Amino acid sequence: MTRPQSDLSLIEEGDTRPGRSYLSEGWTLGSWLGTRDHKRIALLYAASITLFFFLGGIAAALIRIELATPQGDLVSADTYNKLFTAHGVIMVWLFLIPSIPSVLGNFLMPMMIGARDLAFPRLNLASWYLYMLGGAIVLWALLAGGVDTGWTFYTPFSTMFSNSHVVLALVGVLVVGFSSILTGLNFIVTVHTMRAPGMGWFRLPLFVWANYATSLILVLATPVLAMTLVLVAVERLFQVGIFDPALGGDPLLFQHLFWFYSHPAVYIMVLPAMGVASEIIPCFARRPVFGYRFMAYAILAIGVIGFLVWGHHMFVSGQSVYAGMVFSLLSFMVAVPSAIKVFNWTATLYKGRISFSAPMLYALGFVGLFTIGGLTGLFLAALALDVHLSDTYFVVAHFHYIMVGGSVMAYLGGIHFWWPKITGRMYSEAWGRLAAVVIFAGFNLTFFPQYLLGYAGMPRRYHSYPEEFQLLHVLSSAGAVTLAIGYLMPLGYLAWSLRYGRPAPPNPWQATGLEWQAASPPPVHNFAQLPVVARGPYAYHTD
Amino acid sequence: MTVPFHVLPADGAASATRLDSLALCLLLLTGAVALGVLVMMIVFCVRYRARSKADRSHVPSRDLPVEIAWTAIPMLLFLGLYAWGAIDYAALYRPDPAATPVFVVAKQWMWKAEHRNGRREVGQLHLPLGRPVRLVLTSQDVIHSFFVPAFRIKQDAVPGRYTSIGFTPSKAGEYELFCAEYCGTEHAMMTGRIVVLPPAEYGRWLAEGPRQPGMAARGFALFRQYGCSGCHAAGSSVHAPDLTNLLGRRVHLQDGREITADEAYVRDSIYLPRKDVVAGYEPIMPSFAGQIGEEDLLAIIEYIRESGHDPSTERP
Numbered sequence: 001m002t003r004p005q006s007d008l009s010l011i012e013e014g015d016t017r018p019g020r021s022y023l024s025e026g027w028t029l030g031s032w033l034g035t036r037d038h039k040r041i042a043l044l045y046a047a048s049i050t051l052f053f054f055l056g057g058i059a060a061a062l063i064r065i066e067l068a069t070p071q072g073d074l075v076s077a078d079t080y081n082k083l084f085t086a087h088g089v090i091m092v093w094l095f096l097i098p099s100i101p102s103v104l105g106n107f108l109m110p111m112m113i114g115a116r117d118l119a120f121p122r123l124n125l126a127s128w129y130l131y132m133l134g135g136a137i138v139l140w141a142l143l144a145g146g147v148d149t150g151w152t153f154y155t156p157f158s159t160m161f162s163n164s165h166v167v168l169a170l171v172g173v174l175v176v177g178f179s180s181i182l183t184g185l186n187f188i189v190t191v192h193t194m195r196a197p198g199m200g201w202f203r204l205p206l207f208v209w210a211n212y213a214t215s216l217i218l219v220l221a222t223p224v225l226a227m228t229l230v231l232v233a234v235e236r237l238f239q240v241g242i243f244d245p246a247l248g249g250d251p252l253l254f255q256h257l258f259w260f261y262s263h264p265a266v267y268i269m270v271l272p273a274m275g276v277a278s279e280i281i282p283c284f285a286r287r288p289v290f291g292y293r294f295m296a297y298a299i300l301a302i303g304v305i306g307f308l309v310w311g312h313h314m315f316v317s318g319q320s321v322y323a324g325m326v327f328s329l330l331s332f333m334v335a336v337p338s339a340i341k342v343f344n345w346t347a348t349l350y351k352g353r354i355s356f357s358a359p360m361l362y363a364l365g366f367v368g369l370f371t372i373g374g375l376t377g378l379f380l381a382a383l384a385l386d387v388h389l390s391d392t393y394f395v396v397a398h399f400h401y402i403m404v405g406g407s408v409m410a411y412l413g414g415i416h417f418w419w420p421k422i423t424g425r426m427y428s429e430a431w432g433r434l435a436a437v438v439i440f441a442g443f444n445l446t447f448f449p450q451y452l453l454g455y456a457g458m459p460r461r462y463h464s465y466p467e468e469f470q471l472l473h474v475l476s477s478a479g480a481v482t483l484a485i486g487y488l489m490p491l492g493y494l495a496w497s498l499r500y501g502r503p504a505p506p507n508p509w510q511a512t513g514l515e516w517q518a519a520s521p522p523p524v525h526n527f528a529q530l531p532v533v534a535r536g537p538y539a540y541h542t543d
Numbered sequence: 544m545t546v547p548f549h550v551l552p553a554d555g556a557a558s559a560t561r562l563d564s565l566a567l568c569l570l571l572l573t574g575a576v577a578l579g580v581l582v583m584m585i586v587f588c589v590r591y592r593a594r595s596k597a598d599r600s601h602v603p604s605r606d607l608p609v610e611i612a613w614t615a616i617p618m619l620l621f622l623g624l625y626a627w628g629a630i631d632y633a634a635l636y637r638p639d640p641a642a643t644p645v646f647v648v649a650k651q652w653m654w655k656a657e658h659r660n661g662r663r664e665v666g667q668l669h670l671p672l673g674r675p676v677r678l679v680l681t682s683q684d685v686i687h688s689f690f691v692p693a694f695r696i697k698q699d700a701v702p703g704r705y706t707s708i709g710f711t712p713s714k715a716g717e718y719e720l721f722c723a724e725y726c727g728t729e730h731a732m733m734t735g736r737i738v739v740l741p742p743a744e745y746g747r748w749l750a751e752g753p754r755q756p757g758m759a760a761r762g763f764a765l766f767r768q769y770g771c772s773g774c775h776a777a778g779s780s781v782h783a784p785d786l787t788n789l790l791g792r793r794v795h796l797q798d799g800r801e802i803t804a805d806e807a808y809v810r811d812s813i814y815l816p817r818k819d820v821v822a823g824y825e826p827i828m829p830s831f832a833g834q835i836g837e838e839d840l841l842a843i844i845e846y847i848r849e850s851g852h853d854p855s856t857e858r859p
Contacts, residue, residue, distance in 0.1 A: 077728050150725050156702060157685040157727060161651070245703020251686055252701065285591070288604045294614075316688065317699045318706035321636045325629050332621040336614060339576075343613045346580055349587035351599045356588075364584065371580050375573035378621070382628030384558075385565055387635060387708075388695040391688060391723040455566070457552045457692025459723045462731040466719065 021424065021521045036121035037524060042107035043422070044128050049095050049103065050491075052135060056090035057487065059083045064446075064480040067473045072464035080463040081148040082164065088151025089169060093176050094135050096407055097265065100272035101218075102131070102183055104414045105211040107422060109187060111515035111522065112205050114196025114531045119189040127182040134176030141168035150461060152262070155243035155254040159235040167236055170229045177222045177229075180268075184218030187211055196514070198533035202296070205513055205537040206289060209296045210275025213303040217264045217271075221307070225261035228254065252317055259310035267306040269403055270370070271299060273410030274341055277363045280417050281345050283511045284360035285352030288538040291344045298337035298344075305334040315386045324383055331381035338374050342367060357509070358432025362413030365440045369405025373398060376451065394454025400447045409439070412490060419494065420504030424521040427497035431489065439486035445479025512539050555693035555739060557713045558635070562695040565627055572620065635696065638709025642675035646758075646841045649680065649687035649700040652729040654720065657838065659845060661757040662749050667736040668720065670712050671745040677709045679806055683837050688724035691737055697723050705807045712739040762846025765839050769831065783828070784821045790848045795822040809844050 022039045025031060032040060062083050066074040075083065106124065110117050118124050141147055147169045149158040158166050191204070191212045204212075231242050232254070241247025243254040282289045289295060311319060311327030345367050354360070376398045380386050389395060416432055419425070449472040458469045465473070507516040514533070518526055554560055590597050645668065648655045657663045670676055680689055680700040689708075690697040698708040722733035740748055756764070766772055774783035794804050797820040802808060811818050813835065816828035835843070 072731065077731065081725075081728065081730070148727070152725075154686060154725070157725075161685050161727060245701075251703065286593075287602065290603070291605045291610050293605070294610050315632070316697045317686075318701050318704060321633055324632060328629060328632075329625055332625045333618070335621060336618050339617045340610070340614055342580055344610075346583050346587070347603075347609075349584060349591060351597075351602045352587065352591045353593050353599070354588055354591050355593040364588070367584070368581065371577055375577055378573060378624065379566065379569050382565060382569060382624055383632030384562055384628045384630075384635070385569070386628075387632065387697050388562060388692070390697055391690070455551070457690070457719070457721070459690060459721045461725040464731050 020524055021519065022524050023424070023521050025524060034125075036117070036125055038106050038110050038118050038121065038124060039422075039522065041124050041128055042103050045098060045102040045106060045131070048128075048132060048135065049099055052090050052094040053487075055139075056087050056095055057484065059087035059090065061480065061484060063087060064477040066463070067465070068477040070465050070467045070470050070473075077463045078148060079146075081150075081461070082142075082146035084461060085147045085150050086142050089138060089147070089173065091403075092151055092265070092269075093173050094131075094138065096269045096403055097176075097180060098131060098183075099269075099407065099411045100276060100414060101187070101211055101214055101268075102127075104207075104276065104411070104418060105187065105214075105272060106183075108418065108515055109190060109208060109211055110194070111518060111526050112208050112513055113191065113194060113199055114514050114527065114533060115190065115194040116525045116527065116530075118186050119194055120186050123182050123186055127179045127186070130175055130179035130182065134172045134174070134179060137172030137175060138169055139172075141165040141172060144168065152258065153229075153232060153254075154258075155232060155235070155251050156245070156249075159232055159242075160244050160246070167233050170233050174226055174229045177226050180218045181222045184215035184222075187215040188219065191215075196531050196533050202293065203533055203536045204296075205275075206278035206292070206295050206299070207272075207275035209299050210271045210278070213299045214268050214271045217268050217303055217306065221261045221264040221268075224257060225265075228257040228261065231257075252314070252319060255314050255317060256310070259313045260307075263310040263313065264303075264306050266399070266402065267302055269407045271302060273366060273370070273407040274299065276410040276414040276417070277345060277366050279511075279513065280359045280363035280413055281348050281367075282538045282540055283417075283509050284357055284363075285349050285354050286540045287348050287350075287352040288536075288540055289344065290347035290350070291340075292536065292538070294340055295344055298340045301337040302334060305330060305337070309334055312381055312386070315383055316390050328381055328383045328386075332378065335374060335378060335381070338370075342371050342374070356433070358427075358429060358436055359413045359417035359509075361433055361436035361440075362409050362416060365436060366406055366409040366413060369401050369409060369440075369443065373401025373405055376401065389454055391460055392454035393450040393458045393460055396460050397447045397450035397454060400450070405443055405447070409443075412436075412439070415490070415494070417509070418515075419497070420508045421515060421518075421520050421522065423498055423501075424504050425497045425501030426504050426508065427501055428493050431493040435486055435489040435493070438482060438489065442479050442482030442484075442486045446476050446483050447479070449473075449475040449479070512537060552692035552695075553714075553716070553718065554695075555691070555712055555714045555716060555718050555737075556695065556710045558631070558710055559693065559695045559713075561631060565624075565631065568627075569624060572624070576617075635708050635710065638677045638707075639675035639711075642677035642709050643671065644677050644679055645670070646838075646845075647678055647680045647689060647700065648683060648837050648841070649689070649722070649733075650683040651685065651727055652722070652733040654689070654722075654733070654735045655838070657758060657841065658749060659758050660749055661755045661761060662752055663755075666734075667738060669738045669740060669745060669748050672712055672715050672739050672741050674742065675709060675711045677707055679705055679707045679841070681705050681837055681841075685726050686724045687722045687726050687733065690721045690723035691718055692721070693718040693737075699724055705805075705810060707806075715739045715741055758842045758845040759849035760846075761839075762842035762844070762849075765835070765843050766846055769835060769843075771843070774828070781827075782824060784824055786847050787850060790844075794819075796820060797822050797824070797826075806841075806844050809847060810840060813840065813843070 022037055144165050148164045149162050234240050235242045241249040243249040243251050278289055309331045311323055312331045315324050453472045504520040506520050646657045655665050656668045682700040682702040687700045694710050696710050698706050718737040720735035720737050774781040775786050789804050792804050795801050814832040816830055817826050820826045
């Protein structure tokens with residue numbers, strides 16, 4: 001480790017005096033539920049998404065236990081269908097989409113740009129209440145008997161054939177969607193109007209760029225989801241023909257509308273993860289991120305092209321062959337900026353002074369798993385190959401590599417990296433590293449066999465399956481047990497650190513971001529006097 | 544046959560081998576990239592670990608030629624892979640004109656098939672070896688997907704429309720059929736058996752079984768029963784389009800469009816007669832939506848197809 005870079009201290013003398021920490025402002029229920037502090041709201045989100053993560057995880061565990069044997073023997077077919085629907089709905093809308101933006105983004109964006117809060121603190125709190133309301137409605141739908149449509153709500157099954165609590169679940173997701181829109185809006189306005197003096201666009205940390213691009217997607221795509229869900233509910237409740245051909249509707253219209261949101265939603269999940277990796281890797285390589293501008297442009301390119309590839313979910317749906325060709329070409333093109341990012345992260349390691357702290361292990365794991373997830377995406381983008389692989393376990397493996405191997409790995413990396421800042425405590429480094437390794441191993445054991453299953457022809461969403469697939473399913477289930485242990489570990493040692501952890505210095509990693517200039521945990525208004533920024537991010541020196 | 548596991552499903556169609564080559568090519572290419580990235584990461588992590596004394600002078604923070612190179616090279620490779628995938632994909636949807644059509648109707652939770660001579664089967668599908676086949680699929684309720692891993696083909700069966708896909712079975716045997724689009728409670732049980740028989744055996748199989756009229760003959764009966772012949776017969780006094788040789792013909796529409804009449808067009812013309820009105824005709828045909836079932840509709844379409852080809856077919 002190099003000595004702290006005193007010349008990087010951008011805050012004038014005296015302002016780094018620790019003020020009253022945002023945590024010492026009180027522990028009454030009212031001080032949390034009525035807070036407008038972006039840092040406290042971030043913690044409200046952290047607690048809620050952790051709860052939902054483990055609920056979704058329980059559904060996943062039951063699915064994997066069921067699939068350990070070819071027969072459908074643990075739960076009934078209907079229960080199985082409700083389990084994978086619950087797993088998908090919870091993990092996508094109640095965990096992944098809010099995860100990095102609403103927890104880490106909420107906490108860090110204002111600090112990284114040298115602001116005292118988000119532009120609209122009350123709106124920020126309202127977003128969390130909307131999220132909780134939506135989450136409660138989804139839970140209600142699940143407790144009332146569940147939903148069996150899959151998280152994709154394909155019509156006309158969801159509108160006319162399913163006998164489960166579809167409308168209730170739709171309403172829950174709709175409400176959570178408004179929470180996303182408001183958070184996105186808040187971030188966009190904050191980045192535009194509240195950057196500290198001297199903080200030009202190309203001095204923004206890539207984490208801010210990534211969350212900014214994510215916010216644009218949230219604001220532009222989520223309304224389409226809202227409209228689509230309303231149309232499904234209208235058809236289901238009032239038999240208005242929109243998607244069901246028996247009523248004069250078109251089922252493919254639903255898929256176009258749904259994926260117009262849900263494909264960009266993948267980038268909502270993975271762009272912030274890229275932002276996290278772009279903060280951690282330079283810090284522990286003691287090197288400025290390689291090709292900063294290319295990295296920023298790549299984020300924007302992914303955000304823009306990501307809007308134009310939704311039809312690659314529909315190559316075998318009966319859409320026109322020419323539409324398929326256009327969507328396939330664009331899907332290959334969206335892989336280019338992703339490839340640029342992977343190459344640049346790797347190049348950032350070149351001539352670095354690399355230390356392997358827990359956050360770095362998560363970040364390197366993220367790069368590896370994201371690379372595999374991205375490259376296998378090319379198999380699915382290749383039209384003729386997708387005809388074989390679509391709706392098989394290959395797809396399941398691919399998107400779990402992106403969303404779990406990518407986003408969850410990066411989320412955990414970010415939690416470890418900023419834990420000292422957020423809580424003012426250091427966690428056990430040894431446990432942190434061990435958990436990163438267990439999660440990495442468990443993840444690969446769970447999902448790599450699923451690529452093989454998919455190519456061998458195992459369709460997804462099957463409650464029972466032919467015996468020839470059992471070996472790979474058993475491996476996958478064994479991996480899931482490992483992964484579950486890996487995910488429970490941080491819950492233990494991070495909770496332990498809250499009480500017994502060593503108090504954290506303001507900048508334990510000697511990182512360069514503005515957030516590290518404040519005390520750990522930061523004072524209520526982050527900065528006593530707003531910093532003046534005189535250089536770009538990542539001013540690390542190896543020597 | 545039970546084997547512990549296999550990665551490559553059996554290949555039962557000509558297109559399967561070609562598809563496996565594309566997959567292998569992608570695997571080698573992406574494997575090389577993944578391995579390259581992994582090796583570089585490991586090399587850098589070891590060589591430039593904090594305690595190492597490796598040379599760290601002249602640290603680049605950006606390098607435009609390198610950035611351009613690793614943007615352009617993947618892009619060119621991607622374009623090549625894209626073209627390969629697109630060409631093979633288009634071939635699935637531009638089947639041999641001589642391909643035997645087989646009609647598949649999906650419903651919760653079974654596959655029903657009908658051959659042109661009227662032989663029907665449920666939960667299995669017999670196909671001739673070495674002859675191009677074109678499946679015409681539809682669904683009676685929700686979306687299903689016809690998936691035969693051994694042929695490397697999959698096509699959604701969508702209610703309210705016809706989809707089709709073509710392939711040539713290249714090896715006799717029995718193959719698994721799965722439903723690949725989630726369709727409700729018994730989705731996982733909506734499986735079936737594909738039986739590929741040598742042509743002579745296939746011919747025998749087609750001929751046996753309960754005797755019933757061929758699809759076209761049944762279609763002709765329905766054509767009269769529903770009153771279609773009242774307007775569309777040659778001698779009718781009603782001004783209605785002639786249906787002789789309709790399938791495959793270019794049709795000029797009232798609104799200026801010109802389309803090729805296929806099964807989907809005929810289906811729409813019966814269910815939604817105002818959608819594609821033929822130029823020079825009044826939109827006077829009533830809709831038959833809700834009156835003619837999917838399987839009967841397919842028979843009527845077969846009758847219309849046959850009526851052009853075979854002068855001996857009884858014509859109204």
